[in-house]
Amino acid sequence: xxxxxxxxxxxxxxxxxxxxxxxxxxxxxxxxxxxxxxxxxxxxxxxxxxxxxxxxxxxxxxxxxxxxxxxxxxxxxxxxxxxxxxxxxxxxxxxxxxxxxxxxxxxxxxxxxxxxxxxxxxxxxxxxxxxxxxxxxxxxxxxxxxxxxx
Numbered sequence: 001x002x003x004x005x006x007x008x009x010x011x012x013x014x015x016x017x018x019x020x021x022x023x024x025x026x027x028x029x030x031x032x033x034x035x036x037x038x039x040x041x042x043x044x045x046x047x048x049x050x051x052x053x054x055x056x057x058x059x060x061x062x063x064x065x066x067x068x069x070x071x072x073x074x075x076x077x078x079x080x081x082x083x084x085x086x087x088x089x090x091x092x093x094x095x096x097x098x099x100x101x102x103x104x105x106x107x108x109x110x111x112x113x114x115x116x117x118x119x120x121x122x123x124x125x126x127x128x129x130x131x132x133x134x135x136x137x138x139x140x141x142x143x144x145x146x147x148x149x150x
Contacts, residue, residue, distance in 0.1 A: 002053040003044065005081075007037070009073055013061040015089060026060055034072055041080045054083040062086060063093030074101050 013026040020026060044050050055077045062070055078084050078101075085105035088094050094106045 001049060002051050004054040004056065005044075005052060006056045006058065007032070007077065008059055009037075009057060009062065009069075010065055011060040012064055013059060014064050015061060017089070022060065031065060031069060032073075034069075034076055037073075038076055041077070045080055052081045054085070055081045056085050056087065058087040061089060063088050063090035067096075071100070074104065078103060 009032040010028070010030065011022050011025040012029045012031075013020070013022065015026075041052070044052060057073065057077065059065075074084070074086070074097075082103075083105075084103065085107055086097055086101075087107045087109055088097070089109050091108065094108055097104055097106050
């Protein structure tokens with residue numbers, strides 16, 4: 001069976017997006033123990049029942065964690081899947097990832113009611129991502145519509 005793993009290394013996030021599902025959990029600065037993660041990935045990889053097809057890293061906000069921890073995390077997970085991605089709302093962090101971890105797909109997630117939107121879109125074309133996907137949701141009274149810009 002092929003698996004797509006969603007790994008949340010931390011719930012911590014300094015942003016206060018209105019749509020955030022984490023609530024007060026985003027104040028928790030605890031990070032995932034990388035040795036425990038490695039043991040879990042080893043177990044899954046060693047199993048004849050599973051094949052890790054894709055690993056997504058999301059949070060909280062990875063950009064708000066210690067960069068040495070993030071680098072170790074990314075170097076670890078890329079050993080277990082050839083398809084890895086990071087979801088972030090920080091454009092500078094996305095640029096850093098695209099320059100230092102070139103095999104990762106970087107996904108930007110933004111609240112389009114944020115005043116930074118115009119700046120984000122005007123700067124986005126200069127980001128050399130392997131794949132640039134900008135996901136966002138616009139909420140109205142009855143439903144949420146999702147769009148992707150490629």
